[in-house]
Amino acid sequence: MASTYPLNQEISLSVIKTACSNCNLRELCLPFGLSIDELERLDDLISTRRRIKRGDHLYRAGEVFDSIYAIRSGFFKTDVLLEDGRDQVTGFQMAGELLGLDGISTEHHTCNAIALEDSEICAIPFNRLESLSREIHNLQHHFHKVMSREIVRDHGVMMLLGTMRAEERLAAFLLNLSQRFTARGFSHAEFYLRMTREEIGSYLGLKLETVSRAFSKFQEEGYIAVQQKHIRILNVNSLKALMNHRC
Amino acid sequence: MASTYPLNQEISLSVIKTACSNCNLRELCLPFGLSIDELERLDDLISTRRRIKRGDHLYRAGEVFDSIYAIRSGFFKTDVLLEDGRDQVTGFQMAGELLGLDGISTEHHTCNAIALEDSEICAIPFNRLESLSREIHNLQHHFHKVMSREIVRDHGVMMLLGTMRAEERLAAFLLNLSQRFTARGFSHAEFYLRMTREEIGSYLGLKLETVSRAFSKFQEEGYIAVQQKHIRILNVNSLKALMNHRC
DNA sequence: ACGTGAGCTTGATCCATGTCAACAGGAATC
DNA sequence: GATTCCTGTTGACATGGATCAAGCTCACGT
Numbered sequence: 001m002a003s004t005y006p007l008n009q010e011i012s013l014s015v016i017k018t019a020c021s022n023c024n025l026r027e028l029c030l031p032f033g034l035s036i037d038e039l040e041r042l043d044d045l046i047s048t049r050r051r052i053k054r055g056d057h058l059y060r061a062g063e064v065f066d067s068i069y070a071i072r073s074g075f076f077k078t079d080v081l082l083e084d085g086r087d088q089v090t091g092f093q094m095a096g097e098l099l100g101l102d103g104i105s106t107e108h109h110t111c112n113a114i115a116l117e118d119s120e121i122c123a124i125p126f127n128r129l130e131s132l133s134r135e136i137h138n139l140q141h142h143f144h145k146v147m148s149r150e151i152v153r154d155h156g157v158m159m160l161l162g163t164m165r166a167e168e169r170l171a172a173f174l175l176n177l178s179q180r181f182t183a184r185g186f187s188h189a190e191f192y193l194r195m196t197r198e199e200i201g202s203y204l205g206l207k208l209e210t211v212s213r214a215f216s217k218f219q220e221e222g223y224i225a226v227q228q229k230h231i232r233i234l235n236v237n238s239l240k241a242l243m244n245h246r247c
Numbered sequence: 248m249a250s251t252y253p254l255n256q257e258i259s260l261s262v263i264k265t266a267c268s269n270c271n272l273r274e275l276c277l278p279f280g281l282s283i284d285e286l287e288r289l290d291d292l293i294s295t296r297r298r299i300k301r302g303d304h305l306y307r308a309g310e311v312f313d314s315i316y317a318i319r320s321g322f323f324k325t326d327v328l329l330e331d332g333r334d335q336v337t338g339f340q341m342a343g344e345l346l347g348l349d350g351i352s353t354e355h356h357t358c359n360a361i362a363l364e365d366s367e368i369c370a371i372p373f374n375r376l377e378s379l380s381r382e383i384h385n386l387q388h389h390f391h392k393v394m395s396r397e398i399v400r401d402h403g404v405m406m407l408l409g410t411m412r413a414e415e416r417l418a419a420f421l422l423n424l425s426q427r428f429t430a431r432g433f434s435h436a437e438f439y440l441r442m443t444r445e446e447i448g449s450y451l452g453l454k455l456e457t458v459s460r461a462f463s464k465f466q467e468e469g470y471i472a473v474q475q476k477h478i479r480i481l482n483v484n485s486l487k488a489l490m491n492h493r494c
Numbered sequence: 495a496c497g498t499g500a501g502c503t504t505g506a507t508c509c510a511t512g513t514c515a516a517c518a519g520g521a522a523t524c
Numbered sequence: 525g526a527t528t529c530c531t532g533t534t535g536a537c538a539t540g541g542a543t544c545a546a547g548c549t550c551a552c553g554t
Contacts, residue, residue: 080406084491088409090402102402104395111402130388134381141377147394148351154401155337155349155358159327161408162335162452166541196501205409210541212503228502228550244331413511444532454512459533475520475532 028096048123058113065103074119075194089203116194193229266290275343295370305360312350321366322441336450363441440476
């Protein structure tokens with residue numbers, strides 16, 4: 001049978017090979033904008049692909065930094081711990097996004113990265129990324145954009161934490177998730193939350209009860225339908241309006 | 248007289264020339280870790296030095312991005328505006344720190360940078376910085392560290408906004424300022440605030456009245472002495488303790 | 495099929511911070 | 525030197541969200 005379908009062999013080989021060039025996330029991830037040629041050079045440096053089980057750490061605060069990580073599939077959270085035990089979720093990351101940028105600064109990770117579902121990541125040794133990006137202008141520039149985007153995102157979160165009230169925060173959170181799922185080809189209106197109410201609350205600077213109440217409120221108002229972690233957005237405009245005008 | 252002091256001429260020339268190589272902030276700023284040789288190449292790309300008067304914008308949200316800026320002297324704030332008029336101060340920057348990193352991501356600035364006192368900045372054309380950092384490994388690496396440090400700093404602010412109460416936030420803020428003044432050779436215990444209570448409040452996610460009350464409380468407790476914008480820290484340890492244990 | 499526990503919802507109450515208001519002190523302007 | 529405005533302080537009161545508590549739901553393991 002194999003002899004009549006020679007193509008099959010190629011396909012199975014390409015599936016096995018860990019490579020940006022055959023990753024369907026390449027337009028969302030680090031390889032964005034690279035030529036075929038350049039892509040292959042990037043492939044060379046991504047040798048390690050790792051599975052991380054739900055609940056496991058990809059890295060922990062304090063560990064020595066040597067790689068950044070691209071999420072191939074799955075869902076992560078990052079969190080920071082204070083000495084007194086308080087902690088805060090600093091972000092939720094999905095496929096195509098990079099983890100570990102915080103470690104460059106001190107050569108040690110400054111937060112924990114934990115898988116919220118079984119996930120797969122590509123490890124990118126940072127010194128090799130630096131040397132390759134000295135050679136590939138597009139790679140260098142795009143990497144800078146990614147870091148800058150992280151800074152802009154953080155400013156958005158600061159805005160949210162500093163000036164918005166509970167319901168506005170949750171609306172902003174849902175709209176952001178929706179937009180990121182859309183970019184990955186999923187429905188913008190219907191998705192599963194990978195995180196608990198407590199984790200959402202930690203990210204939004206709220207207690208889990210407040211998050212829960214806000215979900216109920218949105219449901220009463222007909223903005224969304226919630227069933228546990230299953231969310232359907234019924235009225236995007238109301239959520240957007242909620243975010244922009246204080247009412 | 249000049250003939251008897253030939254050295255004077257050299258000194259005055261070096262003062263006039265805009266250059267990292269003779270800037271006393273070079274160890275805090277972008278040139279950190281560069282050799283004399285490399286420093287001179289960096290000098291070539293920093294042609295523009297600009298004075299910004301107190302209250303004036305260095306750049307505005309929405310403007311096209313083409314340079315990042317190093318603060319040579321003075322003090323800035325950055326802030327973000329929401330459509331509905333709410334705004335939030337996202338940071339205060341002092342000499343040796345970089346401004347404009349947020350603009351790399353979209354090639355447009357995403358916040359406003361405003362001088363809080365008469366200031367002087369060096370404009371660094373970003374495309375030239377990228378090409379130079381393709382040649383100078385140290386420059387590339389240090390630039391990455393600076394961007395990463397900004398991300399880590401933002402996570403700290405998120406932590407502050409998400410989990411700390413008013414007095415803890417103000418204590419963290421004062422300790423952070425103190426530490427940064429120290430790094431610049433100023434007193435760690437005595438300094439002038441360049442920003443108003445309202446700006447501090449906006450940064451810390453508090454109203455100006457709450458900031459004012461917290462200052463008064465710290466003064467009553469003997470942690471600090473406040474007189475308008477003049478601050479003396481009398482008991483660093485109490486401030487640190489306040490920040491770490493919830494009490 | 496059943497029991498168990500983690501995660502979620504909802505209600506009652508409390509408190510930190512926001513809001514509103516009056517006033518005071520300095521700096522800037524004329 | 526008087527006037528004005530901006531900034532900061534303080535008090536009284538309001539309120540959004542935290543806290544405490546009870547009960548519910550559903551996924552999971554046995």
